[in-house]
Amino acid sequence: MTSKAEWIAVDWGTSNLRAWGIDASGEIVFSRTSPKGMGKLDRDDYPAALSEVVAGEDFATSSVDVLICGMAGARQGWIEAPYLDAPANLQALANGAVQPKMPNDRLRPAILPGVCQKTPGNENVMRGEETQLLGLSALIPNFDGVVCMPGTHSKWVALSGARISRFATAMTGELYEVLRTHSVLRHSLNGDLDGPDRDAGFDAGVDVGLGRPDDLLGLLFGVRAGSLLSNRQPDWCAGYLSGLLIGSEIGGHRDWLGESEVPLIGATALCELYKRALSRAGAKSRLVDATEAVLTGLKAARQFAA
């Protein structure tokens, strides 16, 4: 006999909604994904989207908890879950959860808060990453160092156990996308971007970005100039642009890097690029599975709340 879900863990991001049924022993009994991310929903759409993603599943009880992390708790989301202030102890995450209303009590949702940093000049916010970080603190007991979370908005986090002391955000992924799509650089990135020269371009870009992070505005134009003067091909240019941005990001965070291995949490292919770039900066890193981190984090948040 299959065991039934005792509660539901949900990662509700901008582009997707993922739900896992968890049984009494902590095992996953079902796993569902929906494209109904926060970016596609109006406030009133959330209850139906949540019911829909677990439709047809049997639960252990007639009413189950649903613990949610991510952008569903943003001001533009379902209901705002106020930020925890950094420095922040992530074990307290569930204390800050908010309960949105549902049409019936079959599902009892609670949305975890994000974390903010109000230091003047270093104001910052995260939503979703805090849960992965809580998960990381369970996956790597006694961790003390910096965590890098590559993505549209990459996070750099100084984490000690389950405590965030400070963090930063780099708009690296988003900048790559808007430059590739909307800037003059699109003329140099028009063609097969995954050709054989992409890696060589990436490494060249990383080295330049690492060495001159204070000249990013200038280096970016070099992508265009390089394709005009040296006949660089689109695959090389795409790798170079990506390398420049990631290299500049790492170069701007050199003082965050110590001797210890940097956990990388994010999409696997992107994390592999960061690992490659970090090694060119002399830093060790290792990939941590992002799904495992968020699931472990949701479980830990529920545990600490109990």
Added chain:
Amino acid sequence: MTSKAEWIAVDWGTSNLRAWGIDASGEIVFSRTSPKGMGKLDRDDYPAALSEVVAGEDFATSSVDVLICGMAGARQGWIEAPYLDAPANLQALANGAVQPKMPNDRLRPAILPGVCQKTPGNENVMRGEETQLLGLSALIPNFDGVVCMPGTHSKWVALSGARISRFATAMTGELYEVLRTHSVLRHSLNGDLDGPDRDAGFDAGVDVGLGRPDDLLGLLFGVRAGSLLSNRQPDWCAGYLSGLLIGSEIGGHRDWLGESEVPLIGATALCELYKRALSRAGAKSRLVDATEAVLTGLKAARQFAA
């Protein structure tokens, strides 16, 4: 009796085409503008666009020279005018001019070259600015220093007399536009961007950008975090973003700045912003009229060719 044009000076940029009829004494006898910039034209459209912009004007002779600078000489333009290599003596500009074909010989166009820099790691190109710089060298005899040319792609040029020793390009203006329009920052810049707090935001952004040019990817996200956490309004955010970018640009070029006044050539409102930002960096600057610079440059190029 009005004197007639002996030749025509043309600035043919990406978005506009401007033509001035010049008489034997160097005076302007007519001035015309057309929206037919290089960005809107196919190769075959150029002869008609040029004829059209001077249609109805009388010339001193049945056939006149037309000296053109700008993007009409780009690879995607009318006909490519190969770059002069920096270090470059701009007095030789006209030697590198190319002659595109016209259906009849009433107009005899010649397009001036741009300037490129092939230094590995600092590859760069300019097209149009070189003519303004030649003009500047005539307007400020014995100039020796750095020139800043704010714009979509700002140029920083080390100029001594009419000699460019090196130059750099910063994608500042274009980055402002793509971030304002296409990135997550658009949510913070949604409203009246010209409100009363824009200047305060600009100054704050300049100071932060000047101080931390190596953290631009991080500072950019601060625009969003600031509007979420400190309820910054769109006018403040727009000023702050603009200040961050210009401050970072200047901060990344501190080693270019000396004691002497920096000439600023570009759109007046933008140059005023750079003047304000440069003064916060402790540098003196002054505006040079961009139209006067390009016209003086076209005249000088013709003179040196003669």
